[in-house]
Amino acid sequence: MNRYEFENLISDYLDGSIPFKKRKEFEDYMKEDKDAEALVSNIKTTISEMNNSQKVKVADNFNEKLLSRVKNEGIVSGPPNNTILGFTPFYASILSCLCVAFFVVASQLINVSQDSNSDIKTNQYTAELEQNNPSYSKKIDLEKELIVDSNIDSLQDKKEKEKPNNSNKIKFVNY
Amino acid sequence: MMNQTSSISSIIPLDKAGNNYVYSDEQLMARFQKGDENAYIELVNRYRDRLLNFVYNYIGDFEISEDIVQDTMVKLYQKKHYYREIAKFSTWLYTIAKNLANTEFRKKKQRKITLLSQISRDDKPYDIPADQPDTDQEIQSDIANRIIRKAIDELPEKFKTVILLRDIQELPYEEISSIIEVPIGTVKSRINRARLKLQVELKHLRT
Numbered sequence: 001m002n003r004y005e006f007e008n009l010i011s012d013y014l015d016g017s018i019p020f021k022k023r024k025e026f027e028d029y030m031k032e033d034k035d036a037e038a039l040v041s042n043i044k045t046t047i048s049e050m051n052n053s054q055k056v057k058v059a060d061n062f063n064e065k066l067l068s069r070v071k072n073e074g075i076v077s078g079p080p081n082n083t084i085l086g087f088t089p090f091y092a093s094i095l096s097c098l099c100v101a102f103f104v105v106a107s108q109l110i111n112v113s114q115d116s117n118s119d120i121k122t123n124q125y126t127a128e129l130e131q132n133n134p135s136y137s138k139k140i141d142l143e144k145e146l147i148v149d150s151n152i153d154s155l156q157d158k159k160e161k162e163k164p165n166n167s168n169k170i171k172f173v174n175y
Numbered sequence: 176m177m178n179q180t181s182s183i184s185s186i187i188p189l190d191k192a193g194n195n196y197v198y199s200d201e202q203l204m205a206r207f208q209k210g211d212e213n214a215y216i217e218l219v220n221r222y223r224d225r226l227l228n229f230v231y232n233y234i235g236d237f238e239i240s241e242d243i244v245q246d247t248m249v250k251l252y253q254k255k256h257y258y259r260e261i262a263k264f265s266t267w268l269y270t271i272a273k274n275l276a277n278t279e280f281r282k283k284k285q286r287k288i289t290l291l292s293q294i295s296r297d298d299k300p301y302d303i304p305a306d307q308p309d310t311d312q313e314i315q316s317d318i319a320n321r322i323i324r325k326a327i328d329e330l331p332e333k334f335k336t337v338i339l340l341r342d343i344q345e346l347p348y349e350e351i352s353s354i355i356e357v358p359i360g361t362v363k364s365r366i367n368r369a370r371l372k373l374q375v376e377l378k379h380l381r382t
Contacts, residue, residue: 011367043370046323046377050342053320056231058223058241066219066248 001025006036014044200264208255215255219248222265225344226272232339233276234283235328243279247272266353269346273336273354280332326376334369341366 006029012018013026030037059065087095198206198214200221206214223244231240250271258267327335333355340351352359 007371008364008367011363011370039371039374042374042377046370046373047342049319049323050338051345053323053343054317055224055228056237056240058227058244062223062241062245063216063219066245069245069249070252 001029003036006033007039010040010043013040014047201260204255204258204264205260208258215252218251218264222268223248226268229269229339229344230272230276232324232327232343233273233335234279235324236283239279240276243272243275246275250275262353263350265346266350269340269344269350269354277332322377322380323373326373326380329376330369330372334365334372337362337365338369338373342370 006026009018009022009026013023018026030040198217200218203214203218207218226244226247227240230243231237234240234243247268251268258264327338330338336355337351340346340354341348346354348359348362352362355362357365
């Protein structure tokens, strides 16, 4: 055990809370070092003097002064004033932010679910129509074909337009 | 309204077996919160001297220490609804007193002037009103106390607080930890270092 470890254990030793193994090392160190023993003895004496030190008492009119102060200064004891529904302003603001966030998230979720519901309803309505009116499905198919055809035509036109026009660039001349 | 002498009879009722029943601090506080002002008087009577010893050893001036204890009791009256039974009542009260004492200690350090209360008419240091020691032993004890108090006064604030709470107020480590809001390990370490530092100071003062 070195001096540093020894000094760290002085209070535990005096309180009686030092582990048994450390206690043996501590006492062996004290036996070898008279200064260390004197230090422990001095600290023990000082603690005892502090425990037994002169205790002061309040003046006889302490209570009287206190009660007249409470009465005359109009000191009122009551529940905390600066609370909102029992919460301090700090916690009230955190709680209100959480409530707002909850409502925003909930409204977003509700909107999403409503959109998906409307899609489902449209599909169901279309299916019902097809079942009840077979010509309706043919009409839909025709419309789809027209859309596809128009797409193809527009694609061809686009390709033609994109073809480079080299007619003005190179001309072969037969002599 | 509040009668100091009738407080004891109303606060120590008899239980079913006819024995005196003494309310705990927490029970008194609960009664005070419900409006029983005799409970407040009883709490004041229990803690006024203890707090005065703590604050006086911290500040070093008797009159200012008594004012601080008065302020603590006024705060107890005003803020009774802030107390919750999660913590011990004594911990809560000591925390209020410690904070007020700290504020005054810092003001004192900044002022560094001699207070009128410290000088009597003969310009001699002011002594607290106490019984005059009769024997040599009592005189020796009185001198030893003054030297210890002076040595404690020289300690840094964080060491001074723990030494006063542990070795003069004799509070347990757990309570000290709650009052100064540091872990128990830190409290023990500070007390150990404070005791070692105190020995060094006492050595200087005694030579």
